Amino acid sequence: MKIAVLGAGALGCAIGGTLAEAGNDVVLINRSQAHVDAIWAGGLRMRGPDGERRVAVRAEVDCSALGPVELLIVLVKSFHTQQAIAGAASLVGPDTVVLSLQNGLGHEDILAEAVGRERVIAGKTYVGGVMLAPGHIISGTVGKETLIGELDGSASPRVQRIADTFEAAGLRTTVSTRIMGTIWDKLLINVATGAVSGITGLPYGPLYAIPEIEATAVAAVQEAMDVARASGVQISYTDPKAPWTKAAAGLPDDFKTSMLQSLEKGSITEIDFINGAVVRWGQRCGVATPVNATLVTCIKGVEQARQARRAPNDQETKT
Template sequence: MKICVLGAGALGCAIGGVLTEAGHEVWLINRNAEQVDAMNSRGLILRDDGADRAVQVHAATTAQGVNMDTGAVDLVIVLVKSFHTRQAMEAATSLLGPDTAVLSLQNGLGHEGILAEIVGRERVLAGKTYVGGTQLAAGHVIVGTRGKDTHIGELDGRITGRVQRIADTFNRAGLDTTVSDNIMGTIWDKLLINVATGALTGITRLTYGQLYRQPELEACGVAAVAEAMTVAEASGIRLSITDPRDAWLKAGAGLPDEFKTSMLQSLEKGSVTEIDFVNGSVVRWGAKCGVPTPVNQALVACIKGIELGLPGSSSH
């Protein structure tokens, strides 16, 4: 299979690296020239269980750098930051052939609609992965695939030949993947966990240990989840989480006191967050189905205000 990872950061390199080792032609797209040069010159270095190994990969800074002599790409895996989705996919349409599938494994909710506008809804698949990747240096990542599952599916819940082929490809590469007939429910379940704590930690700058000791913050997080659950149910989404407090508890389960959410980490680095695709998605879906979302609206507004105060920032 010819596969392109659009947004090959640490996670994209981890996934792309093991797919390459399984014998597929994988292209890793990363805008960072240093990262691309390192991978092309000495290979992608994967650290797995403490040991490093080099994988010879194809890397490019743009989709135009992908060799199309071997034909169109069979699968585009989208892993760019949520707010770069439109720009990245619009710049990568040259990869598409008649049967190319586009799979979002991004965090949050809403990428599917953006991708569908650009490539057509019939091409788009959605997914959620718990595979891990941590950047050590340019072209050098820790890969965490053992015991980490991935779920993919068609937006309408059908079990098709193409989604099964992709799952089989992933499984043979050691990526534990299942096909879901309720992928939007799976994505919403994960969204509820992000809704519970992400914005709150970004606003308060608290670690999980501090956050989970404050009853007022728990009440706010649980209220945000309850709103999101009402929106999901009004939108016909099948959730597995039935109690909003469960999402709050799951968000912190097994994590150390010093844990910081990705939203807090982004703000600490001076970067904008993916708030529009987390709590912001709840607000947008609520507006569509007539469900009020005042708690999530307030959380979005606070994060947007913090982003405006970042050095050199502009609204995105």
């Protein structure tokens, strides 16, 4: 299958590299010239449980000269979705399927507006990746499931073909006929820990030791569950504490959420597509979401404060 990965960071390289190794025609697209140059020079270095290997795969910074692909996998940060898909128009042809495997909720609407809803399928993946250096990643694919599905819940041949392609490459993949429920199940886990970790600056060990934080997290999850049900979304959870518990399962005490990692790097977060998505959906269906709205406000404040602190240092560096 001819595949492009838009936003080929650590996770995109883990998935794209695995697909390329299985014989698919893959191009990795990333804004980092150093990352792309390293892949061209020596292949994509992928470290896994069985050691390290180099995978020959194409990489590009600019995709404007590339032709249409059969599958466009979108893995850019949520807040870059609109800009990224606009810049990837050359990759979308009459038969292209656009698959979002991003965190959070709402990317499918942005992609649908750009390429047409009929082209878009959604999914969630538990595959992991860590960037060690340009062109060098840790790939966590073994035993990690990916779920994909049509937005209307149908079991279409095109989704099954994509799942078969992933499976043939060793990426465990399931076709879901309730993909929005699957997305919300993962969203509940992100709602439980991302914002409270980002606001407090705490990794999982101390985060889970404070009863007041747990109470706030569980309240945020309860709001999200209420919104999902009011919106007609079938979620798997019945107990709001379950996503809070599952979020930390098997992870070390020093584990940091992606939201906390983004803040520590001085980057903006994906809050608008996590707790912010709960607030927006709540407004549509008439469900109040004061806890999630407060968490969004606090994260916005933390973002601003961290960026303000970085500005003088940036200026000093420039001079």
